[in-house]
Amino acid sequence: MSTRKTQNRGLGRGLSALMADVGDDIGQGTEDRPRQPDMAVPIEKVHPNPEQPRRNFNADALHELSQSIAEHGIIQPLIVRANPRSHGEFEIVAGERRWRAAQMAKLHEIPVILREFSDTEVLEVAIIENIQRADLNPVEEATGFNQLMLKFGHTQEKLAEVLGKSRSHIANAVRLLNLPDEVLTHLREGRLSSGHARAILTADDPVALARQVIEKGLSVRETEKLVKAVTDPGRTAGSSPRKQRASPAKDADTKAIEDDLSAHLTMSVSIDHQPGAENGQITIRYDKLDQLDRLIGMLSV
Incomplete structure (x- = not known):
């Protein structure tokens, strides 16, 4: 019973409420919408979250931010909580970049907003804050989405709604x-x-294909053609002209539907529909029995 309550607290405080706490906290913010700090505290009393999932901070971007802080100060205050490991000190919930840049700018005090967060909520906010950054690579972004779903039970639909992204993107x-x-x-x-x-x-061997793509400098469209040639050898030059004509290239609408279904099911979906005809077939490829079980459950509902 208590485990269920703990998991639901990420939904606990509510994802929208946590997002409101992060709010415009990403980056340095804008001068026309500063958030009012609760207080100013000595910078040495503020410490980063040891569980912060983001470990790498771009040195050039930090230097640029420190110059801005040296000239204008910190426009958006950091969000902190009382440090559970050290009385009278604070732990960063959101805003570690500004804390690092403020140190480079040799600030003695920094503005903060004090909030009460559990350890679980601190991690959740840190992941949310990182996902909102523009400089994440695709793997970091995907890992953030996955953590929010696995650790905190959020659905793709809920994340899409709160983070302002499409469900298919997630x-x-x-x-x-x-x-x-x-x-x-x-x-x-x-x-x-x-x-x-x-x-x-x-593809059956994505590693080999990735090496080819990098070596040859292929575009995305060229990569799609390469994958099709490898996975559908019946459409090679050795195929009969009649067979090739029987399988025309799919139109953009069909491809878009395939992509959307694949994203929703997290399985490969292929739609074979002859132009002008009313019939066709959908092929869903699963790689694990768990995926088959999940698909059967979805279709049964």
Whole structure:
């Protein structure tokens, strides 16, 4: 019983309420919408959250922010809570970048908004804050979405509503985490885009395809053609002209429906529909029996 209550507290305080606490806290904010601090505290009394999932802070961006803080001060105060490990000190809930930049700018005091947060809510807010940043790579973003769903029980629909993103965007992002580690590393380090990654996601050997894409500098469209050639060898030059004509290229609307269904089911979906005909077929590919069980459950409902 208590475990259920703990899980629901992320929904606990309410995701919208937590987002309201983070609010415009991302980055340095804007001068026309500053949030009023509860107090100013010595910078040495404020400490980062040791469980903060974000470990890397861009040095150039920090330097630029520190220059802004040195000239204008901290426009948006940090959100903190009483440090549970040290009486009279504070732990950062949101705003660690500003804290680091303020240290570089040699500020002695920083403005803060004091809130009461549980350990669970602190982690949840940290993930939310990180997802809202524009400089996340696709793997970091997908990991953030996945953490919010697995750790706190949020649905794709709820995340889409609160974070201002489409449900298909969230589903497509999370699906990327099914790729092998080597491909995720390429994606994390910018050698592949999320478009490339989605194209090779359902291939039998995404690692080999990723290496080809990087080596040849293929575009996303070229990568899609490469994947189709590998996964559908019946459409190669050796195929009979009649067979090739029987399987025309899918139109954009059909592809969009396939992508949306694939994102919703987190499985590969193919729609075969002849132009001008009323019939066709949908193929859903599952990679694990767990996916089949989930699909059967969905269809049974």
